[in-house]
Amino acid sequence: MMNHLLDLEKYPLDRPDSPEYVAMVKKCRADLASKGMFNLPGFFKPGVAQAAADMAKPAMNTASFRHARRHNVYFKDAMPGVDDNHPAMVKSDTINHTLCADQLNGNPVIDVYEWEPLADFLAATMGKGKLYPMDDKMACVNMQATRAGEGLNWHFDRSEFTTTILLQAPETGGQLEYRKDLRTADDQNYDGVAAVLAGKDPEIKQIMPEPGALNVFRGVNTPHRVVPVEGRKDRVIAIFCYYEQPGVAFTADEQMGFYGRTVA
Ligand SMILES: O=C(O)CCC(=O)C(=O)O
């Protein structure tokens, strides 16, 4: 059933008992430990990523939520043990355009998100017993378009992991830039954050994911940003949210804050 969307020859998510599956999980875990991410190019079969972006394009152009905000890396106005004027607290702008799962009916990204072997595979790579899809008609899957002059600015993720699939690459820009393990649970390393924001950290790295690649990124202690996009083609990405408990949903207030409307 998933064969027409996913390359299950290359990535045997449907055969968890096979040695190939075990080897794949092992490689992903090693990449997460050494690079803070793993990337599976060609996870979607050829043409699927672009078809998913094309199918959503009319809704993206007319019904997406333009999310514009000014934020620091923490998405918080104050942080413990640091002055509000410290350069680690500097704010910058983020703009993108978001479609929610309830606006993506019939889109293949929804089928892939709901396919249980994917959640089971992600859980295995992260060493978690089980992961569950969200019980939230808006937040479970988002599709984000970033247009010329727009980008997602430096931040730490509030969730431990982010799971994305790039659907359409822009002509220029749109790379994911990151600085691995800049802070720990016990040490915020504010001066290190300031150095990243000033572009003065030599350990900043960049990747440009290919359309159709599955990317899992550990962003909780690794600040990252999406480099501003240039050119006429939008950067379009699907973002999947899974939790360790079933039934997680946003409140109506959270839906309003993230999407400007609510279905809760
Ligand atoms: O668009 C991307 O590649 C990264 C998205 C991201 O960092 C996030 O959603 O927190």
Ligand SMILES: [Fe+2]
């Ligand atoms: Fe992020």
